[in-house]
Amino acid sequence: MTAGGIAGLIAAIAFAVLVIFLVKLLMKVEKTVASVEKTVEEANNTIEVVTKDVDLLSREVEGLLTKGNELFSDVNKKVATIDPLFTAIADLSTSISELNASGKNLVSRINDLGKTTAQTTVAGKVGKTAMKFFKQRNKEE
Incomplete structure (x- = not known):
């Protein structure tokens, strides 16, 4: 074998090792x-299942929000019908407070009048007694 044949043989062996x-x-x-294809396929299946679940959940949430809005609307209507009741109770409370103040004022005036009447009665009696005394004294003179 020549040097060119040995070089060709080495090149062929190197090429065969490279091919292996x-x-x-x-x-x-x-x-x-x-493996990547299998993982991508599983990911696609998972995404499909999650998408279906999200769609189902979004429909359920939409239904709940609709029912919640109806409930809030109903509560607002009922509160609106109760508002006049609270206004009437507030007016009644104010009237009762005014009546209470008037009653206290009346009792105070009656007490003052009673004191004045009692004083007037005592003064009247003293005055009558004094008049009788002066009349008798004038008669005696």
């Missing part, structure tokens, strides 16, 4: 790609 490594590498890449 490339085949092994390609087989590993094929397994990895298959």
Whole structure:
């Protein structure tokens, strides 16, 4: 064998080793790609299931919001019908407070009048007694 033949043989062996490594590498890449495809397929299935669940949940939430809005509307209507009652109670409370103040004022005036009447009665009696005394004294003179 000549130097060119040995070089060709070494090149052929190196090429064969390179091809063997490339085949092994390609087989590993094929397994990895298959695994990635499987993972992507599972992710797509999961996304599809989650999307269906989210759609179902969004419909349920929409129904709950609608019912909640109806409930709040009903409560607002009922509160609006009760508002005059609270206004009437407030007016009644004010009237009762005014009546109470008037009653206290009346009792105070009656007490003052009673004191004045009692004083007037005592003064009247003293005055009558004094008049009788002066009349008798004038008669005696």
